[in-house]
Every structure is written in structure tokens, then in C-alpha cells.
Amino acid sequence: MTKKLMKGNEVIGEAAINGGCRYFFGYPITPQNEVPEYLSKRLPEVGGMFVQAESEIAAINMVYGAAGSGARAMTSSSSPGIALKQEGISYIAGAMLPCVIVNMVRGGPGLGGIQPSQCDYFQATRGGGNGDYRLIVYAPNNLQETADIMSEAFETSDYYRVPVMILGDGMIGQMMEPVEITPPKKKRNLPAKDWATTGTDGKRKPNIINSLYLNPAQLEEHNLKLEKIYEDIKANEVRYEAYNVEDADVVCVAYGTTSRIVKSAIMECEEEGLKVGLIRPITLWPYPDEAFDKIKKDCKGLLCVEMSLGQMIDDVKIAANGRWKSYFYGRTGGMIPEPEDIKNEIKKIIRGEK
Numbered sequence: 001m002t003k004k005l006m007k008g009n010e011v012i013g014e015a016a017i018n019g020g021c022r023y024f025f026g027y028p029i030t031p032q033n034e035v036p037e038y039l040s041k042r043l044p045e046v047g048g049m050f051v052q053a054e055s056e057i058a059a060i061n062m063v064y065g066a067a068g069s070g071a072r073a074m075t076s077s078s079s080p081g082i083a084l085k086q087e088g089i090s091y092i093a094g095a096m097l098p099c100v101i102v103n104m105v106r107g108g109p110g111l112g113g114i115q116p117s118q119c120d121y122f123q124a125t126r127g128g129g130n131g132d133y134r135l136i137v138y139a140p141n142n143l144q145e146t147a148d149i150m151s152e153a154f155e156t157s158d159y160y161r162v163p164v165m166i167l168g169d170g171m172i173g174q175m176m177e178p179v180e181i182t183p184p185k186k187k188r189n190l191p192a193k194d195w196a197t198t199g200t201d202g203k204r205k206p207n208i209i210n211s212l213y214l215n216p217a218q219l220e221e222h223n224l225k226l227e228k229i230y231e232d233i234k235a236n237e238v239r240y241e242a243y244n245v246e247d248a249d250v251v252c253v254a255y256g257t258t259s260r261i262v263k264s265a266i267m268e269c270e271e272e273g274l275k276v277g278l279i280r281p282i283t284l285w286p287y288p289d290e291a292f293d294k295i296k297k298d299c300k301g302l303l304c305v306e307m308s309l310g311q312m313i314d315d316v317k318i319a320a321n322g323r324w325k326s327y328f329y330g331r332t333g334g335m336i337p338e339p340e341d342i343k344n345e346i347k348k349i350i351r352g353e354k
């Protein structure tokens with residue numbers, strides 16, 4: 001296959017179809033509007049169904065229904081819209097239903113602005129809904145990686161029966177890059193969805209999909225069952241990129257599109273003879289703590305760079321576990337870090353000025 005120049009939001013749509021998605025439920029909000037627009041045309045062409053719901057709340061509950069029937073379903077939105085979906089996401093996680101959720105993050109809090117941001121890290125990795133639950137959270141930094149992750153996300157979600165979130169931002173959604181969308185490689189033997197509400201035809205007892213457990217002992221047992229799944233995910237699904245980490249005097253930590261800006265700053269530092277590395281989490285949950293074990297003991301510090309006022313920095317400090325000082329540089333409100341500013345922060349750490 002040859003590569004095709006595509007916009008990020010359209011890549012999300014086409015890769016979702018490639019991954020087997022046949023049902024989309026959503027509601028318009030910038031900067032992800034091209035996702036539902038694209039799928040409204042493409043899904044009927046492949047025998048699927050597109051529904052523009054009356055609200056974000058309705059959309060996520062439609063995902064619950066479709067996923068409960070065993071179908072591969074998804075929704076997409078942007079920050080305030082994802083906030084409205086949080087109760088439904090918690091219900092889906094509690095009912096152990098697979099689905100994919102896309103968040104093209106914009107500035108906040110509240111309605112904020114439509115420019116790119118990373119201020120939904122807490123919401124994605126800590127859970128914006130109630131209860132002890134987790135989502136598998138991916139943060140691609142280019143459109144080919146977005147296509148590959150999106151194509152695989154439905155199988156991963158089916159395997160663990162855990163919702164998967166793709167965390168992008170306005171840049172990922174609106175940029176254009178050449179992309180090759182190839183059939184996803186089957187990595188797992190998926191069990192039959194014998195839990196799905198597909199109708200009994202009088203041949204079995206009805207399946208009941210539910211997240212309500214009035215007996216506290218039963219609810220605890222259910223939560224422990226979920227926790228076992230989450231532990232399996234942490235053991236098997238961590239993804240990250242480590243660049244020049246072993247010999248670096250400063251290691252930057254960044255994800256998504258910000259990591260590309262950081263990489264530019266690192267290359268400028270290298271031209272000046274400075275040793276700087278990068279850890280780029282691809283899974284924000286589970287977080288790649290193991291990547292930090294590759295850093296040398298006398299590294300002068302870690303620099304977390306985000307398009308926020310500092311959210312991933314908490315996970316950086318946990319992963320560092322007191323071995324190195326952790327510093328932060330960020331822009332917020334839709335402002336994008338500049339390579340020169342990041343380079344200056346790196347030099348301050350090397351000179352001991354921070």
C-alpha cells in the first residue's frame with residue numbers, strides 16, 4: 001500500500017474502521033469535529049452505523065448499549081465533552097465492556113479554548129468518573145503512530161474488556177502527514193463474547209450487563225477482579241520510547257506532540273555538545289516506570305515538559321523515586337512550548353541554576 005496525505009482526525013476515523021469499528025456515537029465539538037464528519041460518510045459504506053446523539057451524555061450511553069451487544073463501538077470528543085461522558089465511562093468500566101474513546105484535548109478548565117493542550121492528563125489517567133477503575137490510555141505523537149494504535153485499540157479493548165482512550169490534542173487532530181493504514185496484526189486469540197446481550201433464542205439464560213452490586217462483599221470481589229485485569233495490563237501493555245537515556249546529563253520526559261518539540265530542542269543541544277535524553281511515554285496508563293531505570297545514577301535531573309501547568313510531573317516523580325531531581329516546564333491555555341525555551345531550561349539544569 002502507498003501512503004496517503006491525511007488530516008489527523010480523518011486518520012482516527014479510517015483507522016477505527018480498519019480496526020473493526022462499526023458503530024460511532026458522538027456530538028460535535030472543536031477540535032475533533034472531522035472525526036464524526038468523516039465517519040458519518042464512511043461507516044455506512046462498510047455496513048456500519050453513525051449516530052449524532054443529542055448530547056455527549058447520550059452518546060456515551062449509546063456506546064454502552066452497543067458494546068454490551070458485543071459490537072465494536074467508539075466515541076470521540078474534546079475536553080468538556082469528555083467531562084460530560086465521565087459517568088458513562090465509569091459505568092462502562094464497571095460493566096467490563098470494551099470500547100474506544102478519543103479525546104482531542106483543548107485548553108481548559110471549563111470551556112477554555114480550542115487550541116491544543118495536555119490539561120486532561122489527570123482526567124485520563126486518574127479517572128474522571130467514580131470508583132476504582134482504569135482506562136488504557138495511549139498518547140501518540142504522529143499520525144502514523146495514531147493510525148497504528150487506533151487500528152489495534154479495539155482488539156486490546158476486547159481482550160481485557162477495558163475501555164481504551166486515545167489522548168490526542170488539537171495538533172494531532174488538525175495536522176496533515178502521510179499515513180499508511182495497513183490491516184492490523186492479530187496479536188491475541190480473543191475469547192468469545194459469551195457475556196454479550198445478543199438474545200437467547202431460548203437456548204440459554206439471559207445475559208445481564210450491570211455495574212450495580214448492592215452486596216458489599218460482591219462489589220469488593222468485582223473490584224478485585226478488575227484489579228487483577230489492571231495488573232495484567234501493567235505487566236503486558238506498557239509502551240514508551242527511550243532516546244539517548246543511558247548517557248544523558250539531563251533526561252526530558254514528554255508525551256504526544258510536545259515530545260516532538262522536545263526532540264527538536266534535544267537535537268539543538270546535541271549540536272552544542274550537550275548530552276540530553278528523552279523518555280516518551282506512549283501509554284500514559286500503564287505508565288512506563290521501567291524506562292527510568294535506564295537513566296544513569298549521576299544524571300543531573302529530569303525535565304518534564306507539558307502543555308499544562310504540570311500534571312504528568314507527578315508520575316515522573318513517582319517513577320524517579322527520589323533518584324534524581326524532577327523539574328517542570330510547561331505552557332498552558334493553548335500556548336505551545338518553543339524549542340529555544342526548552343533548551344534554556346535544560347542548560348539551567350546542567351549549570352545547576354535550578
